[in-house]
Amino acid sequence: MQPLIDNARTFGQRPEEFARLAEGQSPQVLFITCSDSRVVPALITGARPGELFELRTAGNIVPPYASDRPTSEACTIEYAVEVLGVQDIVVCGHSHCGAVGALVRGDDLTAVPAVRDWLTHAADEPRSTDAADPAVAEAVQNHVLAQLLRLRSYPCVEQRLASGRLRLRGWYYEVHTGAVREHRADTDSFVSL
Numbered sequence: 092m093q094p095l096i097d098n099a100r101t102f103g104q105r106p107e108e109f110a111r112l113a114e115g116q117s118p119q120v121l122f123i124t125c126s127d128s129r130v131v132p133a134l135i136t137g138a139r140p141g142e143l144f145e146l147r148t149a150g151n152i153v154p155p156y157a158s159d160r161p162t163s164e165a166c167t168i169e170y171a172v173e174v175l176g177v178q179d180i181v182v183c184g185h186s187h188c189g190a191v192g193a194l195v196r197g198d199d200l201t202a203v204p205a206v207r208d209w210l211t212h213a214a215d216e217p218r219s220t221d222a223a224d225p226a227v228a229e230a231v232q233n234h235v236l237a238q239l240l241r242l243r244s245y246p247c248v249e250q251r252l253a254s255g256r257l258r259l260r261g262w263y264y265e266v267h268t269g270a271v272r273e274h275r276a277d278t279d280s281f282v283s284l
């Protein structure tokens with residue numbers, strides 16, 4: 092922890108770089124990814140402060156939309172779309188994802204009931220023909236597509252998609268190589284960016 096504290100202590104010593112951020116934010120992208128520490132959106136994309144609006148959840152799960160039950164995820168998505176007017180939403184899954192791996196392997200999660208209950212939001216076990224793959228690549232990619240479908244059921248997303256003001260993107264990030272692949276609808280496959 093100490094190196095992180097040391098860095099935080101000196102981080103604010105560039106006032107000219109941050110002064111403009113007081114005027115507001117206008118990120119063009121909502122980036123939804125896993126809480127995994129190996130996934131660092133700003134590092135992957137080179138985004139500067141103010142450029143990426145982020146939503147991080149265990150397993151980059153987008154919970155089902157429920158108008159009668161507020162969730163932090165729905166709040167973040169709605170704010171990004173309706174208030175900030177982001178033009179793109181990226182759902183970025185990653186290799187070696189513990190959450191997706193647990194779903195694919197059917198791990199016993201009774202010791203972590205909150206994790207178990209959250210993962211049930213994923214509803215379907217991600218489709219995979221190779222559950223032995225430690226990267227769970229195929230499962231993560233299918234899982235990303237399932238979350239994109241969930242996103243489409245959010246009213247604000249549905250409306251903006253219908254009017255052509257929003258694009259959805261599915262990414263797959265390899266933590267062990269740094270490579271990023273994007274889902275292409277024409278071939279229904281993930282290919283290098």
Ligand SMILES: [Zn+2]
Nearest residue numbers: 125127188189
């Ligand atoms: Zn993960």
